[in-house]
Amino acid sequence: MYRQKIIIRLLLCLLPGLILPGTLLAQTAPEVHAGVDTTNIRIGEQVKLRLTATIPAAQFKDIRLGFPVLPDSLDHFEVVSRSSIDTSGDDQLKVLGQTFVLTSFDSGHWEIPAARFEVLQSNSALADTLFTLPVGIDVGTVAVDTTKAFKPIKSVVSAPWRIWDYWMEITGGMLLVLIIIGIIWFLRTRKKSVPEVPTPTVTPYELATQQLKALKAEKVWESGDIKGYYTRLTDILRTYFEHQFGIAALEQTSEELLQNIKPVTKLNQQRDKLRSILSVADLAKFAKLQPSADEHLSSMQKAEEILEWTRPKSEETSGEGVVTQEA
Numbered sequence: 001m002y003r004q005k006i007i008i009r010l011l012l013c014l015l016p017g018l019i020l021p022g023t024l025l026a027q028t029a030p031e032v033h034a035g036v037d038t039t040n041i042r043i044g045e046q047v048k049l050r051l052t053a054t055i056p057a058a059q060f061k062d063i064r065l066g067f068p069v070l071p072d073s074l075d076h077f078e079v080v081s082r083s084s085i086d087t088s089g090d091d092q093l094k095v096l097g098q099t100f101v102l103t104s105f106d107s108g109h110w111e112i113p114a115a116r117f118e119v120l121q122s123n124s125a126l127a128d129t130l131f132t133l134p135v136g137i138d139v140g141t142v143a144v145d146t147t148k149a150f151k152p153i154k155s156v157v158s159a160p161w162r163i164w165d166y167w168m169e170i171t172g173g174m175l176l177v178l179i180i181i182g183i184i185w186f187l188r189t190r191k192k193s194v195p196e197v198p199t200p201t202v203t204p205y206e207l208a209t210q211q212l213k214a215l216k217a218e219k220v221w222e223s224g225d226i227k228g229y230y231t232r233l234t235d236i237l238r239t240y241f242e243h244q245f246g247i248a249a250l251e252q253t254s255e256e257l258l259q260n261i262k263p264v265t266k267l268n269q270q271r272d273k274l275r276s277i278l279s280v281a282d283l284a285k286f287a288k289l290q291p292s293a294d295e296h297l298s299s300m301q302k303a304e305e306i307l308e309w310t311r312p313k314s315e316e317t318s319g320e321g322v323v324t325q326e327a
Helices: 002-028 163-189 204-218 226-245 254-260 271-286 293-309
Strands: 031-036 040-042 046-056 063-066 077-082 086-089 093-103 108-112 116-121 126-131 135-140
Touching: 031 126, 031 135, 046 063, 204 226, 204 293, 226 271, 226 293, 254 271, 271 293
Parallel strands: 040 135
Antiparallel strands: 031 046, 046 093, 063 116, 077 093, 086 093, 108 135, 116 126
């Protein structure tokens, strides 16, 4: 009797030591699990597969858990979608989970194979491999009552036509028509811009007369600028011929100009006077001839007479008549 009591006391002392290591091991080792939301589906229906891994919080930072990579197609199952890995838990345990949506088109009892998890240390070395248990799924067919006759195939039913089903197309077409009408209306009603032609305020005759008077009053030749005097004198006449009679006088030599004034009767009648002016001017400009004062005044008078003789009829008659040589 006494010996039995001693044995019982020894067992009671040793029992915590036997249970405690197992308890500590269970608390420190990661656990994996595979579960589904239903174990019975019909062909084509979907089932959610949830893979979870429970890790003690103390080891969560020291180890990494590699989740299984399921292929798109398993035996008798197809993977429709998969979620990312989520994390939950508290200060004691951390739970990692991932959800897969599966479907099957084969009737019968099929098992989702065991999933493999890899436990990796901080240095990426493989520390352990964990497996879930296979999960059985019953895939049934649609029940058909064979006692009833087969029903005929229904014909295609056309949906009723409603104008509101096409409101976007109708609105777009109306807007397009309005835009086209607006463009046509704008093109027809806009005012065509007509370039304004400036009305000349001074006729070629009046301009040439004013320029000759200004040159005569300046008496350029008296200051010794003989070349400048004859250059301005001939340019005044050439510009007048070009604007009044349409002769490109500014671009022609003296001989070319004398030839081209022949078709203009009134101008051709003053040809000798024009030849005299051009001859003296060419000698003064190019041969450095020094004409006399009388030749200067004579060239000016002949130029004034040419202007007066070719004066357009539309010009008002001046009371001075032909300008004579100054004494």
